[in-house]
Amino acid sequence: MCVEAQTKMETSLKQLVRGRALAFIIILGIGGSFQNGFHVTVTSSPSPYIKNFINESWFIRHGETMAPETVTFIWSAIVSLYAVGGLLGSISVRHVTGKFGRKKAMIWNNMVSIVAAVTMFTSKSANSFEMVLVARFLFGFSSGLGANIHNIYLGESSPKKLRGMVTLTAATFISIGKLTGQLAGLREILGHEELWNILLCAPACFSVVQLLVLPSFPEAPRYLLIDKHNEAMCRDALQTLWGQGDFKTEIEEMLTEQAAIKRQRSLSLLELLRDRSVRWQLITMVAINMGIQFSGISAISAFSFNIFQEMNIPLDKIRYVTLGVGASEVLTSIACGLFIENVGRRTLLWGGFGAMSVIMALITLSLILKESSYWIPYSTLGLIFLFVIFYGGGPAGVLPSITHEIFIQSSRPAAFVFAGILRWLGFSVMGMAFPFLITLWKSYTFVLFSGVPLVAGLFVFFLVPETKGKTLLEISEEFNKIQICKPSLRKDIVETRL
Numbered sequence: 001m002c003v004e005a006q007t008k009m010e011t012s013l014k015q016l017v018r019g020r021a022l023a024f025i026i027i028l029g030i031g032g033s034f035q036n037g038f039h040v041t042v043t044s045s046p047s048p049y050i051k052n053f054i055n056e057s058w059f060i061r062h063g064e065t066m067a068p069e070t071v072t073f074i075w076s077a078i079v080s081l082y083a084v085g086g087l088l089g090s091i092s093v094r095h096v097t098g099k100f101g102r103k104k105a106m107i108w109n110n111m112v113s114i115v116a117a118v119t120m121f122t123s124k125s126a127n128s129f130e131m132v133l134v135a136r137f138l139f140g141f142s143s144g145l146g147a148n149i150h151n152i153y154l155g156e157s158s159p160k161k162l163r164g165m166v167t168l169t170a171a172t173f174i175s176i177g178k179l180t181g182q183l184a185g186l187r188e189i190l191g192h193e194e195l196w197n198i199l200l201c202a203p204a205c206f207s208v209v210q211l212l213v214l215p216s217f218p219e220a221p222r223y224l225l226i227d228k229h230n231e232a233m234c235r236d237a238l239q240t241l242w243g244q245g246d247f248k249t250e251i252e253e254m255l256t257e258q259a260a261i262k263r264q265r266s267l268s269l270l271e272l273l274r275d276r277s278v279r280w281q282l283i284t285m286v287a288i289n290m291g292i293q294f295s296g297i298s299a300i301s302a303f304s305f306n307i308f309q310e311m312n313i314p315l316d317k318i319r320y321v322t323l324g325v326g327a328s329e330v331l332t333s334i335a336c337g338l339f340i341e342n343v344g345r346r347t348l349l350w351g352g353f354g355a356m357s358v359i360m361a362l363i364t365l366s367l368i369l370k371e372s373s374y375w376i377p378y379s380t381l382g383l384i385f386l387f388v389i390f391y392g393g394g395p396a397g398v399l400p401s402i403t404h405e406i407f408i409q410s411s412r413p414a415a416f417v418f419a420g421i422l423r424w425l426g427f428s429v430m431g432m433a434f435p436f437l438i439t440l441w442k443s444y445t446f447v448l449f450s451g452v453p454l455v456a457g458l459f460v461f462f463l464v465p466e467t468k469g470k471t472l473l474e475i476s477e478e479f480n481k482i483q484i485c486k487p488s489l490r491k492d493i494v495e496t497r498l
Contacts, residue, residue, distance in 0.1 A: 018243030024157070024217050025166065029173035031110055031210030032150025033400075036143040037177025038184075038203045039082060039136075041326065045185025045319055046196035051075055053196070054129045061127075072436075074129065078136050083428035085140025090420020091269075092141075093148040094413035098266055102153040102220045109149065110207040113142040117204030124197040135201070142207075144424055147174075148416045155404030155412075156222035157241060159250050163401065164340040164468065170400040172333040175392055177203070179326035186319050217241075225254045226409045227266075253471050260473055261410045272414040280479045281406045284464055285419050288349065288402070291456025292395050293426025295356050296363075296387070296449030313377065321381065328385050329392040336397035344468040345398045345405075346460060352394015353457030357450050359387045364446040395456075405467040405475055 043050070054074050058066045066074075096105045116138035123131035151170050158166040180203075185191045190199040218224075218237035225234035231251065238247045272278065308318045340348065366380040407415040437445045465478035 019239065019241050020217065021166075021241045024241055025154070025169050027210055027213050027217065028106070028150055028153060029169060029176075030206040031106060031113075031146060031214070032153075032173060033147045033170045034173040034177040034180070034206060035113060035139075035203050036086070036147045037174035037179075038181040039139050039143055039177075040181070041178040041322070042181035042185060042200060042202075043079060043082075044322060045182065045191050046193075046199055047075065049193040049196045050078065050132070052193070053124070053132075057127050057129045074133075076436075078132055080428045081133055082136045082140035082143075083424050085137040085142075086144030086147075087140075087421060087424035087428065089141040089144025089146070090148055090424055091417050092145055093152070093420065094266060094268070094417050096145060097149060097152060097413055102149060102156065102223055103214065103217070106146065106149045106153065107211060107214055109142055109146045110211040112138055113146070113204050113207040114211075116142060117201035117207075120201040121197055132200075140424075144420055148420055151400050151404060152412060152416060153220050154400070156220035156409075157237070159238075159242060159247070160253065160469070160471065161341070163405065164345065165337050167401040167404050168333070168337040168340055168397050171392070171397045172330070172337060174396070175326070175329040175333040179323070179330050182319070182323045182326045186323070191319065221250075222254055222409065225251065226258045226261075229258075231255075256471070257408055257473060261408060267411050267414045269414045269417050272411055272418065275411070277476075277480065278407065278411055278415075280463070280482045281415070281476075282418065284406065284459075284479075285403065285415070286422060287456050287459040288395060288399060289419060289422035290426065291353050291453045292391075292399065293423060293430065294449060294452040295353075295391070295395075296360055296446060297391050297396075308381075313381070325385060325388050329388045329396075332389045332392035333397050336393040340397065340401065341468060344466050345402050346464055346466045348394045348398050349402070349464065350457045350461040352390045352398075353453040353460065355390040355394070356387055357452075357454035357457065359383050359390065360446055360450040360453070363387065364444070364450065367446065368444070395453075402467060405470075405472060406479065408472050408476060 051071050054071055055066050058064075093105075096108075099105075100108060116135045119131050119138065120135035123129070123135065147170070150173075151167065154170055155163065155167050183189065184199055184202055190196075190202065218240050219233070221234045221237040221241075224230050224237055234254070235247060235251065238250065239245065267275065273282065308321055309315070313321060336348065363380060363383045366376050366383060370376050370380065403415065403419050404412065437448075463482055465475070465482075467475050467478075470478070
């Protein structure tokens with residue numbers, strides 16, 4: 001069994017380098033979910049400098065310092081406005097991809113990122129913290145839209161047998177973006193008070209690269225065939241990305257899906273929400289996204305400086321600790337990509353959620369007892385590393401794949417709008433509330449983050465079907481079989497999966 005899995009992995013890796021697929025994945029990633037990851041973590045390191053800038057800007061204009069509570073509120077707004085922009089960007093994905101297609105939508109999205117970078121860069125010389133707020137909103141819009149286009153574009157460009165590995169790279173680039181944000185924030189690189197505005201707009205360089213290079217790659221093959229009804233261009237795109245071949249199996253699957261939806265136009269979000277045939281898919285998206293957003297990972301990513309400060313880690317060491325956390329997430333995500341096609345999505349989901357719940361409960365206990373012994377803060381640090389490992393190798397790694405797989409072509413853009421709303425609303429709430437929660441409740445704040453992933457893990461274990469190796473229509477049929485109102489049927493389903 002191990003030999004067979006190793007052979008499959010080697011075959012998959014060889015196919016990645018046969019055509020232009022590997023270059024495509026990299027170019028798409030640096031302008032897609034990479035931007036999202038970078039902006040989530042980059043605010044942690046320069047947070048004291050930005051707060052000083054807010055106060056100094058106010059003092060220069062009004063001749064008095066700002067109240068600490070007001071500074072905290074504006075800083076929270078800088079963090080949460082990124083989420084508001086991300087929410088609006090996610091909502092726009094159906095309209096933008098429907099109007100421009102996947103490739104052109106991603107190209108135009110880079111322009112928003114570049115405008116945001118110019119605004120951020122000039123905010124310091126203009127002595128305007130309001131420009132920082134505007135830039136963070138635009139960065140959020142670009143990241144929310146770009147991450148969703150990235151996921152859709154990847155999924156619609158992947159052969160079935162590589163779909164899990166390829167779509168998981170979206171999560172890998174989020175992790176790489178987080179690590180890059182932490183690395184760039186080191187004092188030895190851009191972590192100086194005089195360079196914080198350059199640090200915050202640095203990822204626009206990758207947007208410029210994608211803007212120049214992405215036009216040389218093809219449009220998404222599945223979009224070309226199902227939406228544009230052009231089989232010849234679809235085959236050409238597959239051969240460009242994955243090397244020479246007839247891709248008969250992939251094209252037949254697309255034609256079957258096209259016939260099933262009977263040229264149905266792309267659904268709007270309201271139409272999707274009213275569609276009873278995707279009710280369990282939508283419930284699954286709510287459970288997984290809420291399990292991720294309210295597990296505590298958003299707080300760890302955006303406010304790691306505050307968290308490690310609460311753990312009594314020396315200030316000059318905090319940036320290096322956060323860098324280690326980011327590196328562990330990247331390595332775990334890459335490892336997850338190598339075995340997702342063998343282990344399956346469902347096991348990684350429920351196992352990851354269960355481990356995250358237990359670890360977060362232990363983190364809470366260790367923070368409460370941190371004064372009782374010198375070694376307890378180090379155990380807390382180790383638990384945070386474990387939490388990030390199970391997060392990156394479980395729910396975070398699987399989410400892009402399962403979001404793409406449980407919806408057919410006509411429902412997918414609206415489904416990503418729905419997933420984006422869930423994600424960014426959760427991140428916005430956490431971004432605004434967490435600074436006040438950790439000030440008010442200290443270590444007990446993390447009690448809130450243990451129960452939600454436990455519930456999400458139980459939901460996945462008992463109800464969500466496996467999607468590995470199945471066509472999108474077969475996956476839809478699996479969800480249509482779920483009926484929790486009939487105990488005997490539910491028992492049969494659970495016993496079959498176990």
